[in-house]
Amino acid sequence: xxxxxxxxxxxxxxxxxxxxxxxxxxxIEKAYNGKQAMQIMKEKEIHLLILDIMMPxxxxxxxxxxxxxxxxxxxxxxxxxxxxxxxxxxxxMGADDYVTKPFNPLELIARVNSQIRRYTSLGSLNKKEEQxxxxxxxxxxxxxxxxxxxxxxxxxKLTPTEYNILKFLLKNKGKVYSIEQIYENVWEDEAYGxxxxxxxxxxxIREKIEINPKEPKYLKVIWGIGYKIEKIEE
Amino acid sequence: MEKLKxxxxxxxxxxxxxxxxxxxxxxSGIYLSFQNENTYDMSVNDYYQTTNFADNYYGRIRSIxxxxxxxxxxxxxxxxxxxxxxxxxxxxxxxxxxPDYYSGFYQYxxxxxxxxxxxxxxxxxxxxxxxQEIENIKQGKYYWYYETENIQTDIEKxxxxxxxxxxxxxxxxxxxQLGLDFYIDFxxxxxxxxxxFYLEKTLYDTMMGVKEVPMYAIPITSVLLILIVIxxxxxxxxxxxxxxxxxxxxDKISYELVCIIAFFLFVIVVVVANAVTSGSLxxxxxSLSLISYLVAYTIxxxxxxxxxxRLKAKTLFKELWIAKIxxxxxxxxxxxxxSNTSIMSKVAIVYVGIIFISFLIVLxxxxxxxxxxxxxxxxxxxxxxxxxxxxxxxxxxxxxxxxEGKEEVVIDSQxxxxxxxxxxxxxxxxxxxxxxxxxxxLKSERMKTELITNVSHDIKTPLTSIINYVDLLKKEExxxxxxxxxxxxxxxxxxxxxxLTEDLVEASKASSGNIKLNMEILDVKELIKQVSGxxxxxxxxxxLELNTYMPKEDCLIKADSRYLYRVLExxxxxxVKYALESSRVYIDVFLVEGKVQIQMKNISKEKLNISxxxxxxxxxxxxxxxxxxxxxxxxxxxxxxxxxxxxRFEIYLDGDLFKxxxxxxxxxxxx
Numbered sequence: 001x002x003x004x005x006x007x008x009x010x011x012x013x014x015x016x017x018x019x020x021x022x023x024x025x026x027x028i029e030k031a032y033n034g035k036q037a038m039q040i041m042k043e044k045e046i047h048l049l050i051l052d053i054m055m056p057x058x059x060x061x062x063x064x065x066x067x068x069x070x071x072x073x074x075x076x077x078x079x080x081x082x083x084x085x086x087x088x089x090x091x092x093m094g095a096d097d098y099v100t101k102p103f104n105p106l107e108l109i110a111r112v113n114s115q116i117r118r119y120t121s122l123g124s125l126n127k128k129e130e131q132x133x134x135x136x137x138x139x140x141x142x143x144x145x146x147x148x149x150x151x152x153x154x155x156x157k158l159t160p161t162e163y164n165i166l167k168f169l170l171k172n173k174g175k176v177y178s179i180e181q182i183y184e185n186v187w188e189d190e191a192y193g194x195x196x197x198x199x200x201x202x203x204x205i206r207e208k209i210e211i212n213p214k215e216p217k218y219l220k221v222i223w224g225i226g227y228k229i230e231k232i233e234e
Numbered sequence: 235m236e237k238l239k240x241x242x243x244x245x246x247x248x249x250x251x252x253x254x255x256x257x258x259x260x261x262s263g264i265y266l267s268f269q270n271e272n273t274y275d276m277s278v279n280d281y282y283q284t285t286n287f288a289d290n291y292y293g294r295i296r297s298i299x300x301x302x303x304x305x306x307x308x309x310x311x312x313x314x315x316x317x318x319x320x321x322x323x324x325x326x327x328x329x330x331x332x333p334d335y336y337s338g339f340y341q342y343x344x345x346x347x348x349x350x351x352x353x354x355x356x357x358x359x360x361x362x363x364x365x366q367e368i369e370n371i372k373q374g375k376y377y378w379y380y381e382t383e384n385i386q387t388d389i390e391k392x393x394x395x396x397x398x399x400x401x402x403x404x405x406x407x408x409x410x411q412l413g414l415d416f417y418i419d420f421x422x423x424x425x426x427x428x429x430x431f432y433l434e435k436t437l438y439d440t441m442m443g444v445k446e447v448p449m450y451a452i453p454i455t456s457v458l459l460i461l462i463v464i465x466x467x468x469x470x471x472x473x474x475x476x477x478x479x480x481x482x483x484x485d486k487i488s489y490e491l492v493c494i495i496a497f498f499l500f501v502i503v504v505v506v507a508n509a510v511t512s513g514s515l516x517x518x519x520x521s522l523s524l525i526s527y528l529v530a531y532t533i534x535x536x537x538x539x540x541x542x543x544r545l546k547a548k549t550l551f552k553e554l555w556i557a558k559i560x561x562x563x564x565x566x567x568x569x570x571x572x573s574n575t576s577i578m579s580k581v582a583i584v585y586v587g588i589i590f591i592s593f594l595i596v597l598x599x600x601x602x603x604x605x606x607x608x609x610x611x612x613x614x615x616x617x618x619x620x621x622x623x624x625x626x627x628x629x630x631x632x633x634x635x636x637x638e639g640k641e642e643v644v645i646d647s648q649x650x651x652x653x654x655x656x657x658x659x660x661x662x663x664x665x666x667x668x669x670x671x672x673x674x675x676l677k678s679e680r681m682k683t684e685l686i687t688n689v690s691h692d693i694k695t696p697l698t699s700i701i702n703y704v705d706l707l708k709k710e711e712x713x714x715x716x717x718x719x720x721x722x723x724x725x726x727x728x729x730x731x732x733x734l735t736e737d738l739v740e741a742s743k744a745s746s747g748n749i750k751l752n753m754e755i756l757d758v759k760e761l762i763k764q765v766s767g768x769x770x771x772x773x774x775x776x777x778l779e780l781n782t783y784m785p786k787e788d789c790l791i792k793a794d795s796r797y798l799y800r801v802l803e804x805x806x807x808x809x810v811k812y813a814l815e816s817s818r819v820y821i822d823v824f825l826v827e828g829k830v831q832i833q834m835k836n837i838s839k840e841k842l843n844i845s846x847x848x849x850x851x852x853x854x855x856x857x858x859x860x861x862x863x864x865x866x867x868x869x870x871x872x873x874x875x876x877x878x879x880x881x882r883f884e885i886y887l888d889g890d891l892f893k894x895x896x897x898x899x900x901x902x903x904x905x
Contacts, residue, residue, distance in 0.1 A: 010695055016702035054691075080694035082736070102698040102732050105705050179763050199767020223764060223799035224756025 002116050003027040003045060007037040007063065008052035008078065013101075017050065020105050021112060034058025038066060046073060048116055050108075053079040053090065061093050068094035074115035078103070110211040114139070114152045121153065135170040138232030140209060140218045142170055151209045151218070161186075162205045165198070166229075169219065174231035176222055202227055239472040248462045253531040255462070259455040262448035265441060281438040282376060282422065288389055290431065294343055295378065295418055302347055302356050303412065328355045328364070342424030342431065344371060346417045374419035381415045471543040479547040485540050490555050496537045503529045581623055585616065625654045629661060636665050639672070679746040686742040690735040697735070700728045737867040740800075744874035751794040751879060755901055758789040758823050758830050761798065766821065769806045777816040778809065778836075784823045789830045791898035793879045801875050801883075804868040805834055805894055812892070814839045825900065832896040842892065846885040 004026045008014045011032060018028045029044060031037035035057050040046070049067060053060035064075050074097070077090040082100040090098045097111050118139060133144040139152040147163060149156045158166060164186045169177065177185070183195045202221075206213040220230050238244070281287055346368055347356040361367050371377050378387040425432050473480040484492070507526035544550035551557050589612050596605055628645060635643040643665040647658035704724050712718045743749055766780060773780055809819055813836040820835040842849075849869060869885065872894075876883040882897040 010699065012699040013695070013702065016699065016706060019706055020702075080691040080698075082739070101694045102701045105702055178757070178760055196763065197767075199764050200770045201767075203768055203770070221764060221799075223795040224758065224761035224793070225754075225795065226760065227764075 001025070001027050002047040002120070003029060004048045004050065004112065005029040005031060005037060005040055005046045006050045007031040007034070007055070007060070008050075009033060009055045010052070013052075016105070017108065020109055024109055024113070026112070026116075034060065034063045037063055041067060041071075046071075047119065048073060048112060049075045050112070051075055051077055051095070053077060053081060053086070061089070064090070064093040064095055072119075074119050076108075076111060076115060104212075107212055114211065117153045135167065135173075137170060137173045137218060137229050140170065140229070140232075142167055149209070156208050158205065158208060159201075162201050162208070165201055166205050166209075166219070169227060169229040173229040176226045176228045178226040182227065239469040240474040241469075242474070245466065245469060248466055249535060252459065252462050252466075252535070253528060255455045255459050256531075257527070258451055259459065262451040262455070265444075266448050266452070268441065279442060281435045282420075283390075284438070286434060286438075287431075290434070291376070291378070291389065291420060295416070298343070298345055298347075298418070299416065303414075328357065330357055330360060342421045344374075344419045344421060346371065348415045348417075349413060350415060351413055368417050371417045371419040375422070376420035377418065379415070379417040381417070383410055466539075467542055470539055471546045479543060481543060481547055481549070484536070485543050485547075485549075488555055489541075489544060489550060489553060492537065492540060496533050499533050500530060503533070581619060585619060588615070621651075625650050629654065629657055632658075632661050632665070636661070636668055641669055643669070680748070683742045683746045683748050687739055690739050693731075693735050697728065697731055700724075701732065704728055734867075737871065741867040741871045741874070744871050744878065747878055749797070749875075749878060751797065753792050753794055753879070755790050756793050756795055756798065758791055758832060758898075759784045761802065762821060762823060762832065765799065765802045765806055768803075769810065772806075772810045773819070776810060776813065778813055779818045781818055781820045782822065783820075785825050787825060788903055789823055789825065790901040790903060791830050791881075792901050793881065793898060797875045797879060801872045801896065802832075804872045808868055809834070809836045812839055813837060814890070826897070828900050829897050830900045832894075834894045834896075836892055838890045838892050842887050842890065844887075846887050849885055849887070 004021055006014050006017050006021075006028060007030075008017075009032055014030050014032070018030065022028055029040050029046065031040055033055050037049070037051070038058070041049075049063075051060040051063055060077060060079070064077070067073070067075065075095045076097045076099060077095040078099050078101060079086060079090070080101040087098045087100075096115055099108055099111060135142045135144065139150075141150040142148070142163075143150070144167065149158055149163065149166065165182060168182065168186050179195060179198045182198055202219065203213070206216050206219050206221075209218060210216045218230055218232070220228055222228065278284060344359050344367075345357065346359060346364060348364070348368075349355075355364055357364070357367075359367055368379075372379065372386070376389055378385070378389060380386075425435060471479040471481075503526050507523060507530075541550065544553070592608065592611070596608055628650070632643050632645045644662055645658040647655045647662075650658055704721065707721055708725065712721065762782065762784070766782065770780075813819060817837045820833070822833045822835075824831040824833060873883040876896055880898065882895070884895040884897075886893040886895070
């Protein structure tokens with residue numbers, strides 16, 4: 001049983017998140033300002049922290065900074081500020097993820113699950129890393145021997161074409177490939193017209209492996225240039 | 235008045251009257267100058283009293299004398315000479331010459347020349363008694379004789395003539411030496427048509443008859459002529475039923491050609507007239523000169539008419555070959571020299587031209603003084619021009635700075651001339667007003683963006699609760715179907731509110747330029763393929779058939795990858811939202827004059843009762859109802875973002891066809 005601390009000065013939001021997360025089987029602690037949150041952190045063992053930025057007394061940035069001094073637990077920032085600048089600042093303060101208000105409850109749950117899994121099961125995946133047929137970036141893992149795709153521990157079903165594209169990009173993670181290059185490398189026999197479908201395939205892959213396909217974590221779109229798998233180091 | 239302009243018969247009358255009046259004026263002028271010439275002595279009122287007559291008379295005396303004296307020097311005379319007949323009359327030898335032997339004059343002169351010593355007589359009078367005849371001559375009306383070294387005459391003007399001209403006296407001296415007496419008489423009864431005395435007398439008498447005419451004719455014809463010319467100049471080119479100036483085919487051929495043809499025709503007429511009229515004054519002469527006069531008039535009148543018409547229609551200088559050639563040279567010179575050159579070098583070229591021309595002028599006039607002054611003039615004008623140019627440059631630079639949006643542009647007017655100081659003051663004032671206005675608008679834009687951002691933050695927090703609790707409610711048992719329906723409405727509207735707040739912030743940032751761009755080289759073809767892939771399922775849902783054309787060449791542009799995607803996302807989103815279901819959508823890439831153009835065309839579902847300009851405004855949507863999902867900010871954001879990235883964004887509406895063009899400068903491939 002993992003314990004999650006939700007900290008927001010808006011009580012209704014805290015309540016809503018509590019309802020969602022307790023359904024997922026998490027134990028919930030609630031705080032309505034930074035100081036309260038710090039207090040609870042001291043008293044109980046917390047596995048994940050959801051933090052609003054704009055709060056009275058002690059804001060989310062300060063809380064994150066303080067928590068990071070002692071603990072490595074995942075922190076998800078929650079804010080109405082949606083500027084890139086705000087996100088970057090939050091992540092720099094030690095947050096692991098950033099969700100903007102108003103958020104999709106399912107997305108928040110997925111992100112919480114992902115963070116908890118990552119936090120608790122680290123190391124178990126490391127064993128597989130040594131094998132030749134394993135390609136991975138962060139928690140996106142392909143086992144080529146079994147044609148298995150794992151994203152944050154969850155198995156994803158891909159069509160053979162989608163699998164080949166993802167494998168090619170993951171093998172060459174960090175590098176950007178244009179549609180034409182992907183086509184040339186993935187299609188061994190020339191199938192005319194298939195080139196135009198690559199963008200569609202990639203959208204499908206994104207929809208399957210990403211929590212929010214519009215803000216992908218792994219399979220990034222660089223508009224007008226190509227696609228790449230983000231190189232995420234552990 | 236306008237009607238008078240178009241009165242054709244009046245014009246014809248004027249054309250006919252003009253040469254007649256001119257002829258009258260000319261003749262009157264000639265007549266006046268005749269009157270003033272003293273040989274005609276209008277005051278005496280009788281031709282035989284004029285100097286002209288005396289002149290002619292004396293001329294005859296001399297020619298008779300010459301022919302007689304040259305013969306007399308070769309005595310004895312050749313009897314066989316048919317011109318003379320020897321008449322033996324006692325002691326006397328008489329040489330008789332028939333009056334009509336010579337032309338004209340001798341018919342009405344009777345003369346007797348007597349050598350008193352040898353008793354030889356030369357005469358054109360047949361008579362028995364020469365002494366009697368001599369007495370008759372002495373009694374004659376217009377006699378002249380030289381007898382015993384004395385001249386007697388009743389023609390006053392001849393005396394004056396003798397005194398006036400030396401040679402008259404020389405001949406008298408000869409007469410004296412030869413010992414000849416000379417008797418001559420003029421018989422006016424004998425003057426007949428066809429001889430020159432007749433012509434001169436007739437002329438004189440005619441002129442005397444119309445002595446007063448020029449006094450009236452000159453002013454009257456002059457005034458009439460001026461009136462006619464003014465009327466013709468005023469009315470030429472206007473024709474009944476024709477708007478503006480009527481040009482016939484003659485007025486349309488090259489003016490130079492017309493001038494050259496007219497000149498040659500005129501020369502021919504003058505030459506021919508000279509050749510045929512060099513004879514004596516008679517009816518042939520008169521009619522020929524009248525004809526040539528009329529031909530010359532016709533040529534000149536035609537030339538004048540076409541010139542005036544061309545001037546009125548303003549085609550004269552435009553159509554001139556010379557003008558065309560000049561313009562051609564000028565244009566080419568401008569292209570050659572003046573294009574892309576600074577004002578400095580233009581002035582320099584003109585200055586060099588002035589030096590060259592002034593040098594040529596001085597060379598032609600060979601004026602030593604000016605040659606010395608020339609370098610001084612050149613130097614001074616160069617100094618002055620350079621000074622002016624420097625000041626113009628200063629002001630130009632300042633204006634350029636203002637244009638480019640530099641801050642705090644101030645011209646230091648201390649070193650400027652008085653004329654430029656005023657300009658500098660104006661420019662400084664404009665710069666001041668301009669920068670403060672820019673500052674103000676920037677500040678207000680910033681404040682607006684800030685306000686919108688803050689407000690949207692404040693909206694987002696309660697909105698989060700609304701969305702979350704609506705979602706939670708949906709998972710609860712609803713008491714009725716109606717409650718479920720209501721909940722669905724709440725869900726839709728709260729989602730829409732969410733999008734609206736997001737778009738609002740983005741629109742305000744984009745329109746105020748409050749965005750940091752990360753410009754890089756992008757491939758438009760790749761981008762379109764990517765975005766099309768993203769929207770494939772949404773197009774399919776609405777049964778939209780996507781047609782795409784792309785050129786084979788590279789279509790690279792410089793833009794911000796993410797924001798350009800936002801532009802296309804908005805436009806593709808609009809197509810999904812507003813395109814007629816099951817219609818075709820065209821998204822093409824073109825290369826146009828060094829630019830890459832994305833053209834998106836679709837058929838609108840709803841009637842577009844709106845202009846393209848209005849459609850780009852914030853919060854405006856193509857359809858009248860606001861019940862659909864859009865925020866009305868999509869096109870505004872797309873336009874602002876495109877412009878921010880240096881692209882051109884254009885919307886065209888044509889019936890139900892909705893067309894967007896996005897254009898960026900094409901970039902070279904990076905190596």
